[in-house]
Amino acid sequence: MTLKHWNEPTGIFIVNIPADWQYKNMVFDDVEEKSPYSFESYENSVGCFQLSCYPLSERGVNPNFPIQKSNSKIEWFESRMDDQDFYVYLWHAQVEDQLIMAKCIYSSSHKKHPKVNELISNVRRSIDSLRVIPIDDRSYAVSLDKYDNFIGSLASSYDISERALESKSYIEVISIVSNQIDAFLRISIVLKKQLEQRTQDIEVKYLFQADNQRGISERVIYSESKLLGIITEELFEELNLLYNMRNRVIHRYIISYIKTNDIAETALKYLLLSEKIRVILKSIEDDQIKAEIGIYGTGYLRNPEITIEEQRIFFAMANDKHLINHLQRKIK
Structure with missing residues (x-):
């Protein structure tokens, strides 16, 4: 079980x-x-x-x-x-x-x-x-739960992006992959701050936004990532240029001269950039493991092989996120 x-x-x-x-x-x-x-x-x-x-x-x-x-x-x-x-x-x-x-x-x-x-x-x-x-640990437990929800949601997003790629739904690819890049940078900021401040505390404001809360925009995330040295000036400019194109695609496809071919090219650029940002995140995770600081710093060993139990738990997290029958994965 x-x-x-x-x-x-x-x-x-x-x-x-x-x-x-x-x-x-x-x-x-x-x-x-x-x-x-x-x-x-x-x-x-x-x-x-x-x-x-x-x-x-x-x-x-x-x-x-x-x-x-x-x-x-x-x-x-x-x-x-x-x-x-x-x-x-x-x-x-x-x-x-x-x-x-x-x-x-x-x-x-x-x-x-x-x-x-x-x-x-x-x-x-x-x-x-x-x-x-214990009463004194409950606030941290809530933060860890928000982190788990964030990771589960990020993992679940790949169900959507893979289907969008298979069907060549380029606007959907741009929408979800830009979300994934934003997620990579948000967790990078949290981990980087833990390293710099030598703390286990999790800044939940980067990982969760309630319906009645004012969130942190993608543009702000890009700027903070640059200030913390997570991304270079070159990546910062590339992110902003692609985000401008994303807004044109989503909000102005019909009322502008943008072509569907432009959208396909933008989707490819987003996919390539996403991999660059993912590698940066992995390097920060590795830094925490080496320094023994933060979420990944306490007795954490990276196992490249996902066990059957871990796979089932990820499937369960995806099911809880989607709540759509055709995306539901079998656990047993």
Whole structure:
């Protein structure tokens, strides 16, 4: 069973779940990203797994159960809460400042379904892996989660760029490859600053932009990359010239004299430049490994061979990013 980790959005806990389970709160617009957090299988689901956390200061401490320490294996207290429609396994524990609850819910009509036992077994395995993160480490845990999301999104973008190349959809190639270059430079800036400041801190502003936040534009990313010595003046000029062309392609194809042949040539230039920037990023990753500083600097060894487990986790990350059936990869 391949497992992927999932972080509670505010950094309260981390848990491993099966790679072929989907986090449902992000799927529906009318479901908030707060407790309970729901998960279920992408295909042929017979039930769901829910996790919740609530401050003990709000819910009150139950004197009959101990308050356990964070970042260690949790002793769960199990109960049942069945009715004529649904069967529910319930687990709870008081850990540090939180009441942690887990539920396994399935329809009473599925009680003899062969996959129910598998569901319950997977839930038990997941809650056994759950760890509450110490209060002082939660902000960093959120930053790491944003970094993981960034890397997963970047990896997923290649599904789109490869399809665009196969179909010779040059405008789409320009759009997604310019995004990839921007991503390479953003992570390069984060890693370079970690090296210069000798810190593990992650500047999330470069890696994530919420809907209500004002982001950092590509032009600013180019300028900061030049100032930090990540790119040369020559690459800076090339990036800006291509970005000007990108804007013409996307916004002025019909109202200008630009030709489709020009778009194809621009797509090729973007692909070649993307490889140059990727190599620069790799060199900064290597610098962190050698200096033992930053994301790649603590006991990190680069393995050129991707294992089957790692491949499945990447597939799961791509599935969670796309949420489109024809792009969904099989995990099992």
